[in-house]
Amino acid sequence: MKIKTLNGSLLTDGCSSLWPAINAPFLSLRGIPTAAVTGDRYQAIFKGILEGFDAITGCEVKDLYKFAHYLQSIDEDVPSELATLVRAFGKWVAFDYAGARNLFKTHIQVYPTDVQAIFFLHMLDFCTGRTAELKPLFNFCDGYMEESHPLYSFYLGIKAFVLCESGLFDESLVVGLEAVRRNPDNIYAIHAVAHALHEQGMWEEMRDFLEDTKEEWIRNPGMRMHVYWHLAITYRKLGNPEAAKMAFLEFYALKQDRFAKQDLDAVGFLWRLKLEDIDDHSFDEVWKELAILWSGSIGSSTSHFHNMHAAFAFAGANQPLLIEKMIAESDGFGVEPDTHQAGMDVMRAIACFARAEYAQCLRLLSCSQSLWPMLGGSRAQRELLSMTQVFCQTYLSMQSELERMLVNH
Structure with missing residues (x-):
């Protein structure tokens, strides 16, 4: 059952409901617009969490400790939509990955349509080699997630990638393509489709798909180099070394700066x-x-x-x-x-x-x-x-x- 809060937002949406304007166009992955303006202190806290999350997915000790310092500065007066997540990230930066995973799951049990929180857990799993373990959670969340949800395309994109890493390539491709159909700007879904096509050696289909969607994914600063990597490999697999070399040179030139860790x-x-x-x-x-x-x-x-x-x-x-x-x-x-x-x-x-x-x-x-x-x-x-x-x-x-x-x- 979906329970309404006093302001009419869905309690099951969790932290995703705190700042709809920032969540709707993207999932945080080095993509927070510099012009993003927080409306209240809870949104300011959430922004700090998103920025810290982006940093720690690079798995550098310095970034983990910097985020730990930020988390310690958050007082206990936070909404329930954030409280368990703050504790989960506290476990993550303390290198207690099992503890962090359990707390993220606890939060999602209460807020099963919190797509942002699902993504947090997904990236923890990605960083620690447990990506496929998220698959059973979708069986639970599917019972609550509605197609009208503003982040439904992102939900499908995450699901598509997890299915691919679980070896379910056909199912992954179907889910990923549906996510892209619903939101052509969803680069995480585009990336999931690319992985499904890669695993099946569907190189011609990969080339056509990535070239057709290039106008969308080339604008994303967080993941465009990775999607371009898929295109470079595809041209190599298709026996076009010159196109592959050009794709490599183009994506290598997309680094945010010379010393960016990309x-x-x-x-x-x-x-x-x-x-x-x-x-x-x-x-x-x-x-x-x-x-x-x-x-x-x-x-x-x-x-x-x-x-x-x-x-x-x-x-x-x-x-x-x-x-x-x-x-x-x-x-x-x-x-x-x-x-x-x-x-x-x-x-x-x-x-x-x-x-x-x-x-x-x-x-x-x-x-x-x-x-x-x-x-x-x-x-x-x-x-x-x-x-x-x-x-x-x-x-x-x-x-x-x-x-x-x-x-x-």
């Missing part, structure tokens, strides 16, 4: 090229720049998904010493134990790759493979690890065959 996609695309031709040096200067930019994450990140990309950047720049330094600085702080073990194995594997020790790289990747989802990110992004495996396997097979031929001759 290089996951650049690393992800260039590593694919390196695996296709290990002797190609056309992007050596970009690799050097990426290595410099990622060096700041050594010892400061709580995400082995980010550390994985940093390691690839260092390997691409032929700097295995930086990977070894990152391994030495990684003590598991802020990371769940199994995730830490998997992350360490992955970093060691990439260090081996950088030293051309492909047999050891393959062994380490194979040992940790079942734990890769715990690193965080998406299937498409973690695909770099399986592609690296294939490279090592192919290289070692070729070496073995060459040695056999030499013996026979």
Whole structure:
């Protein structure tokens, strides 16, 4: 049952009802308009929460502590729509991810149509390698969510991405396309559709979809680089390397500033090229720049998904010493134990790759493979690890065959 509050808003909408004007066009993900003006102190608190949330999804210790400081400044006089969320974020920044997850779920049990809160939980899961675990929650929320809800398209977009990460690619595509149909500006839904198409290898459909919707997604500062990454990969898969290279150069130029931490996609695309031709040096200067930019994450990140990309950047720049330094600085702080073990194995594997020790790289990747989802990110992004495996396997097979031929001759 949907219970009305005194001002007529739906209690089940939770924090999403506190500031409708800011929620309606987007979900917070580095996209709060600079001109956004809060109307009361609760909206001001909510804005601070949105800004802090955007920052901590980068998984940097400094941002987590800055947000913790902000949360401590919030007095106890907050509306019920925010109270449990403030506690949940308090657990998140204290690295108690299970506690944060439970509090987010507690809030959603009370406010099952609070799409913003669902997104908070979804991003916590994304950062900590539990994205698919959100799927059962939709069965509960579906019983309350109405198509007339102003954030229904965003709800479907989140659901589509979770379905994709759960391996339900066909269902994900249907839900994602419906979300885009309802709101063509919903970049999170566009991104979910791209992931569903990627997982099914529907490259022609991906190209057409992303080109047709480009006018919408290219305007979003928070996710346009990632969607462009999908388009660059698509052109590569379709055998159009020039279009792929142009797409890469265009999305790399979209960084907010030179030192903005938006290089996951650049690393992800260039590593694919390196695996296709290990002797190609056309992007050596970009690799050097990426290595410099990622060096700041050594010892400061709580995400082995980010550390994985940093390691690839260092390997691409032929700097295995930086990977070894990152391994030495990684003590598991802020990371769940199994995730830490998997992350360490992955970093060691990439260090081996950088030293051309492909047999050891393959062994380490194979040992940790079942734990890769715990690193965080998406299937498409973690695909770099399986592609690296294939490279090592192919290289070692070729070496073995060459040695056999030499013996026979």
